[in-house]
Amino acid sequence: MTLSPPDSEAGSKVSEAAVSLKGFSFQYQAHPAVRDLSLEVQNGIIHGLIGPDGAGKTTVMRSICTLLDVAEGSVSVFGLEVNKHRTEIRSRLGYMPQRFSLYQDLTVEENLRFFARLFGIPEQEYARRRETLYSFSRLGPFQNRRAKALSGGMKQKLALSCALVHAPELLVLDEPTFGVDPVSRMEFWDILHDLKKQGSTILVSTAYMDEAEKCDHVTLLHKGRILLDGDPARILKNWTTNIYSLGSDAPRELARFLASQPEVLSSQFFGADLHITAKEEIGATKFRSWQAQCPSLRKWEKIPAGMEDIFLELMENDQDR
Amino acid sequence: MIRTVDLTKRFGSFTAVDKLNLEIGRGEIFGFLGANGAGKTTTIRILCGLTRPTSGRAEVAGLDLARRSEQVKRSIGYMSQRFALYEDLKLRENLVFYGGLYRLGPQTSLNKAKPYLERFAMERYTDELVREIPPGYKQRLALICALTHDPPVVFLDEPTSGVDPQARREFWSVISDLAASGKTVIVSTHYMEEAEYCHRVLIMRDGISAAQGSPAELKAAHGVGSMQELFLLLASGE
Numbered sequence A: 001m002t003l004s005p006p007d008s009e010a011g012s013k014v015s016e017a018a019v020s021l022k023g024f025s026f027q028y029q030a031h032p033a034v035r036d037l038s039l040e041v042q043n044g045i046i047h048g049l050i051g052p053d054g055a056g057k058t059t060v061m062r063s064i065c066t067l068l069d070v071a072e073g074s075v076s077v078f079g080l081e082v083n084k085h086r087t088e089i090r091s092r093l094g095y096m097p098q099r100f101s102l103y104q105d106l107t108v109e110e111n112l113r114f115f116a117r118l119f120g121i122p123e124q125e126y127a128r129r130r131e132t133l134y135s136f137s138r139l140g141p142f143q144n145r146r147a148k149a150l151s152g153g154m155k156q157k158l159a160l161s162c163a164l165v166h167a168p169e170l171l172v173l174d175e176p177t178f179g180v181d182p183v184s185r186m187e188f189w190d191i192l193h194d195l196k197k198q199g200s201t202i203l204v205s206t207a208y209m210d211e212a213e214k215c216d217h218v219t220l221l222h223k224g225r226i227l228l229d230g231d232p233a234r235i236l237k238n239w240t241t242n243i244y245s246l247g248s249d250a251p252r253e254l255a256r257f258l259a260s261q262p263e264v265l266s267s268q269f270f271g272a273d274l275h276i277t278a279k280e281e282i283g284a285t286k287f288r289s290w291q292a293q294c295p296s297l298r299k300w301e302k303i304p305a306g307m308e309d310i311f312l313e314l315m316e317n318d319q320d321r
Numbered sequence B: 001m002i003r004t005v006d007l008t009k010r011f012g013s014f015t016a017v018d019k020l021n022l023e024i025g026r027g028e029i030f031g032f033l034g035a036n037g038a039g040k041t042t043t044i045r046i047l048c049g050l051t052r053p054t055s056g057r058a059e060v061a062g063l064d065l066a067r068r069s070e071q072v073k074r075s076i077g078y079m080s081q082r083f084a085l086y087e088d089l090k091l092r093e094n095l096v097f098y099g100g101l102y103r104l105g106p107q108t109s110l111n112k113a114k115p116y117l118e119r120f121a122m123e124r125y126t127d128e129l130v131r132e133i134p135p136g137y138k139q140r141l142a143l144i145c146a147l148t149h150d151p152p153v154v155f156l157d158e159p160t161s162g163v164d165p166q167a168r169r170e171f172w173s174v175i176s177d178l179a180a181s182g183k184t185v186i187v188s189t190h191y192m193e194e195a196e197y198c199h200r201v202l203i204m205r206d207g208i209s210a211a212q213g214s215p216a217e218l219k220a221a222h223g224v225g226s227m228q229e230l231f232l233l234l235a236s237g238e
């Protein structure tokens, strides 16, 4: 069992992908989950998987973790076929499924220690990691509470801590921040970046588009296919649609008004603001004429695309969702 | 619609909800915000009549919780933080089962659910076993199950956690329609943009009320530009 990622062979392995899917298809009963998918996860990066519910993210992750029988196409991890090298692959990766089970009758500390032993973490190393993990999870004061008495988000954070107690070569995390509060979510991403610095490769799925922006590479799956793939910073920079953020005291009324304006491709609520997308630039004259017809419009501003804008735009364009 | 007076819940020596005072009116969308473990779910479970407070009082839909918790249970809808669906039943059967709990006949349950199934584009899953459908769709189903009996008060505990960005907006459009039709909605969330869609919010910290008010009011009072900033300021307790 590998305790820490090998750094010595980095030179020879740097070009080889940690994960490679080629023409992979999979179906559950009648439903195709993934269709003819080809995807690579490069070594040493944080690779995000996003997509609408049911897009096939979990299927991709399960195939990588050797939990599915790959019949169509191929899936390999560390250059090894998942069908043939289950044991070796499993010993080198860490997987946190969407619904991870803790030992409900063990305390927080007992759960953590259990996983540390399972992964063969030396006592000293454990003491160090434990501190980092408690500071992220804020579960320190509740070390002696049984897992079953934790709140939903606290359970999720404990499960995450158990998954992060070792630093495997490849870490596969399926919606790790489900139900995690905003402060802990930020700290969790700091931990992921630390793990990456230590040499781990991380594949992570998320419903949070701000998290997708924190990845080095992101793949948007839709209906089992890839709709978008690349470095998020570059994707955002090269996005061509014009996006404006509009402020209004009656956003729903404004949205109704804008629906009848031919310039507006779509409008979406973003907290207190409304984001609209448009093919052409919209000038101040236009905005003022809208304001005359819909006085609740207070302000407008052209903004760079965010991953959530892009996600919504792509989904909007796909009619028969 | 809801009123609490010094509502308190202790587990042994630990106080999960500490003298909470709330007043929530008819047709309000009332948000519960707070860090993990702040006491949101505990408060919701008390108000749903699922657990008794250690001390303090609460009234829900005009009914005193201490004396009429059975009646309270029937006048509310509750979507719990973790799915309470029957994984081995079909989607359709879950709807019939939940409707039945509130004395709706099978056909009525399905008819009531139909517009929502359309709205969430999930009719294709009607005859699927729940365990076969993606988690985000289970969540849509759990929401529908909480609504088919037309309750005047609805408690939604993190309805949108783990749901995709487009579907989250559909959830909120349902919520705002419910409120517009006079229903009272209590909803917890960890998405700070969603806090903006609430008429008023409660920010809980270690069981106490750290702040209550409309998002605009609270942002102005604390001199911050967003609910995210407000959360960082008030909820983490540092």
Ligand SMILES: Nc1ncnc2c1ncn2[C@@H]1O[C@H](COP(=O)(O)OP(=O)(O)OP(=O)(O)O)[C@@H](O)[C@H]1O
Residues within 6 Å of the ligand: A145, A149, A150, A151, A152, A153, A154, A179, A181, B011, B014, B016, B034, B035, B036, B037, B038, B039, B040, B041, B042, B043, B081
């Ligand atoms: N049966 C119990 N015994 C002991 N402590 C409990 C029990 N149930 C809940 N608690 C504690 O009460 C506190 C509040 O939990 P609650 O579930 O209300 O939090 P929450 O605000 O809903 O958090 P989250 O955002 O994670 O869902 C937590 O510290 C939790 O561990």
Ligand SMILES: [Mg+2]
Residues within 6 Å of the ligand: A151, A152, A153, B040, B041, B042, B081, B157
């Ligand atoms: Mg909760």
